[in-house]
Amino acid sequence: METTGVTKITVETVVKAPVEKVWNFWSQPEHIKNWCAASDDWHAPKAENDLKVGGTFSTRMEAKDGSFGFDFGGVYDQVKTNELIEYTMGDGRKVVVNFTSNGNETKVVETFDAENTHPIEMQRGGWQAILDNFKKYTEAN
Template identity: 65%
Template sequence: METADKTAITVEATVNAPIEKVWESWTAPAHITQWCHASDDWHAPYADNDAQTGGKFKTTMAAKDGSFSFDFEGVYSNVVQYSLMEYGLGDGRKVKIEFVGDGDTTKVTETFDPEDQNPIEMQRGGWQAILDNFKKYTETGL
């Protein structure tokens, strides 16, 4: 899939939690399975994450009614603890996540190459919904 000529999509959220808590929630599989879904009729029944440069991750995202599931997976090209994650997906797309802590708040910014199957706004909305679930979970669920 060719994405070089496409404009990357950015979503962001400010989480009311210190950077250490945000990082733990983002990287620990036990936490990932609690927040990694775009709507309440989906869930993440499985997650594995080796959050280091060269490490791999995989999260299974599934409809709760069993009608559909897929694995979201890739390989980290650059990980700087409490600051940055960059990874490539199997289809060649790139993702960059920046974490900027400021005391009891942390800004999380995700920038990703779009895919070809769905409209840009749908992709932005889906990634933003997952990020919003992450924010809610990290602020209240840990």
């Protein structure tokens, strides 16, 4: 089923690490818990990931002071190891993540359907901040 009129937002980064490492840090729960936050006052205390077509994932994202939190999750639609992840979020929105290897660097490009509650720039900023945190964590470990 094709959705029309959906705004797509793209964020990207280049991680100074081989694609195999980037893929593992992106997909393994023990790593996800260390980078899946948009700011230092948030964290991800719990992550589960079954990275296969039809598999599910769930990451608990919370303010460190306990004031707010939510579960971010969905179902995988397509998985090509070290290349592509496509999934549908719990609210039906789609996400595509491409991994492009260039030796010791990997370009990560994430495109997602915008939601209608928050401004586009706020959504882009939040997703980019998480991606930047992923880059920082992966390059440091």
